[in-house]
Amino acid sequence: MQIVVTSPHAEGHTPENLPLDRPVALVMGTEFSGASDFMMSHADAFVEIPMHGFAESFNISVAAGILMQRLRTRLEQSELAWKLHPDEHALLNAEWVFKSVRNAKGILARHGLTPPPTLAALS
């Protein structure tokens, strides 16, 4: 696992050449003050999106979209084993559903079901 902080002020990689051989935890700083000193000092690497034209910085959602889309496309085109294990994928999906539905625990209970401990801890 590598902690990769997006920062326009640190010497870093671009979305084109950030190494992807280890899992990436992508940290987006706030738009005005960037990532905290704590995150900056704990980063394993930095990534910067090249800027062109008149804008000074990207909106954080735009920056996140550009980065994740590009990194994912690069993973798809690589030979790396980057996908979640089907069990991990199913659990993440269940977690999303569980958090998206109001009173998911109650609904499951009415059907005589109890969520697995990892999900029950979320409610």
Next chain:
Amino acid sequence: MQIVVTSPHAEGHTPENLPLDRPVALVMGTEFSGASDFMMSHADAFVEIPMHGFAESFNISVAAGILMQRLRTRLEQSELAWKLHPDEHALLNAEWVFKSVRNAKGILARHGLTPPPTLAALS
């Protein structure tokens, strides 16, 4: 020049394989109803950003950011002559400055300057 409409509902290209051998006029539809029937029927090509995960669609600024960043990077990596002529670039820059400054025409006038006709028409 080719009119390229972003649409998730039309058979189209992706940001990875949209042909860039002709200049591209990129048309972004509205988030809810997409591009108009008029634009759809006049499009030379369509482009779609592959979606993954739980979201149904990208915010329009995120979609525009992803598309323009990827197309520009592809142009930079290509052998195509894609850059503006320096004169076109200077004019576009001047136009931006002219529109960004309040009463640009008046400021120029106080220095005994008149903007070129293309800029004067903007004020």
